[in-house]
Amino acid sequence: xxxxxxxxxxxxxxxxxxxxxxxxxxxxxxxxxxxxxxxxxxxxxxxxxxxxxxxxxxxxxxxxxxxxxxxxxxxxxxxxxxxxxxxxxxxxxxxxxxxxxxxxxxxxxxxxxxxxxxxxxxxxxxxxxxxxxxxxxxxxxxxxxxxxxxxxxxxxxxxxxxxxxxxxxxxxxxxxxxxxxxxxxxxxxxxxxxxxxxxxxxxxxxxxxxxxxxxxxxxxxxxxxxxxxxxxxxxxxxxxxxxxxxxxxxxxxxxxxxxxxxxxxxxxxxxxxxxxxxxxxxxxxxxxxxxxxxxxxxxxxxxxxxxxxxxxxxxxxxxxxxxxxxxxxxxxxxxxxxxxxxxxxxxxxxxxxxxxxxx
Amino acid sequence: xxxxxxxxxxxxxxxxxxxxxxxxxxxxxxxxxxxxxxxxxxxxxxxxxxxxxxxxxxxxxxxxxxxxxxxxxxxxxxxxxxxxxxxxxxxxxxxxxxxxxxxxxxxxxxxxxxxxxxxxxxxxxxxxxxxxxxxxxxxxxxxxxxxxxxxxxxxxxxxxxxxxxxxxxxxxxxxxxxxxxxxxxxxxxxxxxxxxxxxxxxxxxxxxxxxxxxxxxxxxxxxxxxxxxxxxxxxxxxxxxxxxxxxxxxxxxxxxxxxxxxxxxxxxxxxxxxxxxxxxxxxxxxxxxxxxxxxxxxxxxxxxxxxxxxxxxxxxxxxxxxxxxxxxxxxxxxxxxxxxxxxxxxxxxxxxxxxxxxx
Numbered sequence: 001x002x003x004x005x006x007x008x009x010x011x012x013x014x015x016x017x018x019x020x021x022x023x024x025x026x027x028x029x030x031x032x033x034x035x036x037x038x039x040x041x042x043x044x045x046x047x048x049x050x051x052x053x054x055x056x057x058x059x060x061x062x063x064x065x066x067x068x069x070x071x072x073x074x075x076x077x078x079x080x081x082x083x084x085x086x087x088x089x090x091x092x093x094x095x096x097x098x099x100x101x102x103x104x105x106x107x108x109x110x111x112x113x114x115x116x117x118x119x120x121x122x123x124x125x126x127x128x129x130x131x132x133x134x135x136x137x138x139x140x141x142x143x144x145x146x147x148x149x150x151x152x153x154x155x156x157x158x159x160x161x162x163x164x165x166x167x168x169x170x171x172x173x174x175x176x177x178x179x180x181x182x183x184x185x186x187x188x189x190x191x192x193x194x195x196x197x198x199x200x201x202x203x204x205x206x207x208x209x210x211x212x213x214x215x216x217x218x219x220x221x222x223x224x225x226x227x228x229x230x231x232x233x234x235x236x237x238x239x240x241x242x243x244x245x246x247x248x249x250x251x252x253x254x255x256x257x258x259x260x261x262x263x264x265x266x267x268x269x270x271x272x273x274x275x276x277x278x279x280x281x282x283x284x285x286x287x288x289x290x291x292x293x294x295x296x297x298x299x300x301x302x303x304x305x306x307x308x309x310x311x312x313x314x315x316x317x318x319x320x321x322x323x324x325x326x327x328x329x330x331x332x333x334x335x336x337x338x339x340x341x342x343x344x345x346x347x348x349x350x351x352x353x354x355x356x357x358x359x
Numbered sequence: 360x361x362x363x364x365x366x367x368x369x370x371x372x373x374x375x376x377x378x379x380x381x382x383x384x385x386x387x388x389x390x391x392x393x394x395x396x397x398x399x400x401x402x403x404x405x406x407x408x409x410x411x412x413x414x415x416x417x418x419x420x421x422x423x424x425x426x427x428x429x430x431x432x433x434x435x436x437x438x439x440x441x442x443x444x445x446x447x448x449x450x451x452x453x454x455x456x457x458x459x460x461x462x463x464x465x466x467x468x469x470x471x472x473x474x475x476x477x478x479x480x481x482x483x484x485x486x487x488x489x490x491x492x493x494x495x496x497x498x499x500x501x502x503x504x505x506x507x508x509x510x511x512x513x514x515x516x517x518x519x520x521x522x523x524x525x526x527x528x529x530x531x532x533x534x535x536x537x538x539x540x541x542x543x544x545x546x547x548x549x550x551x552x553x554x555x556x557x558x559x560x561x562x563x564x565x566x567x568x569x570x571x572x573x574x575x576x577x578x579x580x581x582x583x584x585x586x587x588x589x590x591x592x593x594x595x596x597x598x599x600x601x602x603x604x605x606x607x608x609x610x611x612x613x614x615x616x617x618x619x620x621x622x623x624x625x626x627x628x629x630x631x632x633x634x635x636x637x638x639x640x641x642x643x644x645x646x647x648x649x650x651x652x653x654x655x656x657x658x659x660x661x662x663x664x665x666x667x668x669x670x671x672x673x674x675x676x677x678x679x680x681x682x683x684x685x686x687x688x689x690x691x692x693x694x695x696x697x698x699x700x701x702x703x704x705x706x707x708x709x710x711x712x713x714x715x716x717x718x
Contacts, residue, residue: 013673013675299705299708299709301701301704301705301708311691313687313688313689313690313691314372314689314690314691314709314714314717315690315691315693316372316690316691316692316693316694316705317692317693317694318692318693318694318695318698318701318702318704318705319694319695319697319698319701320682320693320694320695320698323679323693325691325693327691328672329672330672330673331672331673331674331675332670332672332673332674332675332684332686332691333675333676333677334674334675334676334677334679334682334684334693335675335676335677335678335679336677336678336679338678339677339678339679342660342677342678343677345660345677346658346660346675346677349658349660350658350673355673358673
């Protein structure tokens with residue numbers, strides 16, 4: 001399952017309510033992150049076993065990007081309810097269709113390179129899921145990143161088919177640099193890639209343990225999903241579901257209960273959280289300048305950073321280092337790689353000032 | 360006379376071939392630099408004694424900005440021929456109309472504040488011109504600017520009505536910082552404001568001494584100007600005129616010959632040569648951020664520099680210091696105040712690459 005929900009506010013004005021991050025090509029691959037995710041999962045599950053959970057407003061865009069996505073595998077949210085509801089509903093529907101199913105949740109807007117390493121990690125995660133654990137995949141950190149959450153690994157497990165599985169000791173929020181350096185040096189920490197693999201039954205049970213009312217709602221939805229009652233039940237139930245991230249309802253409680261394992265993944269991964277990430281990922285620009293956009297017209301003189309050219313205008317940079325320029329038809333952002341995390345504050349300010357026309 | 364010719368390449372993409380610097384409001388005054396110049400000269404000469412020399416392409420725009428400019432006072436150039444031809448033709452026409460006339464040439468795109476100080480300097484310059492000198496006005500430097508040319512002052516003169524007149528020893532090109540500091544410390548140097556005041560007869564004689572063929576052409580044009588033959592003579596003569604700055608044909612030779620005096624001017628002056636100058640001139644922005652444009656939509660978070668908002672788009676700046684952002688409908692420039700002088704290199708590069716659509 002691919003929850004395709006987040007807008008990606010730190011990538012404004014590229015990412016918008018009507019053009020969320022997962023619909024953009026942020027890597028220069030020539031296609032959207034969502035399609036990259038789909039292509040990565042097809043060899044694992046097959047095309048007919050990938051479910052996408054997205055907002056009603058994005059249905060047409062998602063179906064355009066994923067023409068092989070079948071109708072029973074599209075789950076539309078009438079309003080955003082965060083990841084517990086999105087992942088939980090998909091799991092509940094799939095559980096209803098097949099009580100033995102093992103599900104995996106993979107973000108629509110992350111970047112993964114070395115797909116073989118990814119598949120090897122998923123295979124181990126599935127084996128651990130088959131043994132009754134909830135599995136996640138942690139990425140071996142290549143640098144003391146401060147923009148990611150970390151997983152503190154515990155003891156080695158012995159699970160057939162998952163030789164590298166470790167118990168998860170705990171999750172830790174984005175650290176400061178000194179802490180991150182300590183994490184990387186210790187070898188006991190992995191980046192939290194936000195991927196979950198489990199028997200649907202186990203996942204739902206864990207969710208129900210934390211949030212019985214939420215599970216009850218999701219179960220009611222799943223019961224009605226493949227029937228003519230779907231619309232009525234969605235209207236009655238979905239708006240009342242608790243809005244909460246799956247980290248709090250599944251991952252952290254499962255870790256505390258010793259039911260969460262992590263498979264260390266040996267592949268390049270990035271959540272492309274901000275324009276600085278894009279700068280790291282993207283190549284093919286002028287010198288140290290990453291240039292994104294269709295037919296970009298950029299003239300750069302001793303400049304570095306990231307340019308996103310979406311307006312068709314000529315963009316000229318002179319002597320600006322580590323700059324971020326995002327040029328769209330109705331909004332322009334100029335900041336620096338070091339300030340890339342602060343972009344969300346602009347979005348918040350625009351919301352507060354009622355200028356939602358550019359959000 | 361107001362020669363209104365230069366495009367102002369270092370102010371690209373604000374200044375363009377079809378929207379030259381003198382047509383822009385660069386100070387926040389609410390009107391163009393050309394109109395500011397007109398308003399400054401009206402109290403000195405009266406509306407009917409201001410002549411504007413400009414390109415044919417700018418006629419409509421100039422007449423819109425200066426609705427009181429009368430037809431006999433518009434001199435249109437069929438192609439740019441630099442300042443000797445522009446100023447020389449205006450002087451020759453005015454000399455033909457009135458052989459005793461004293462003329463003054465004032466750039467269309469400079470900024471002057473303290474107009475009383477300006478008028479006092481002009482009055483002295485006129486008195487010196489009446490005594491047969493060619494007068495210029497030098498501005499007492501307030502800082503060791505490296506973006507201006509300087510006038511090296513010589514001995515004090517005794518001219519009735521021009522008590523502060525000094526002989527000009529020489530003109531010096533834009534200096535480096537150490538040299539500029541020496542100039543300012545010595546007290547013997549003034550900024551060259553590029554203003555000339557002289558009897559038309561004297562100005563033309565000086566020009567003829569340097570460039571007899573140029574004077575001959577200008578005289579032929581002036582003879583025909585107020586007759587039905589104007590068009591034919593312009594077509595025949597103007598294209599063949601030498602293209603050369605008045606500095607080389609009048610100012611420097613006159614200084615060498617001891618015929619050039621300078622009146623030290625005590626007023627704020629700037630040639631607004633680049634976006635860094637605009638930053639210094641403009642007030643009314645957010646903190647240290649100068650914002651130009653009609654109804655600018657700018658959201659700035661801990662940023663400083665200059666923003667020119669011409670496209671109507673929302674412009675958001677986060678954590679960029681001393682930045683220059685010029686946002687126009689078809690071209691965007693991002694640079695820094697320190698690199699403002701390098702903007703011309705972009706214009707040159709665009710010319711070379713044939714992208715004149717944005718010039």
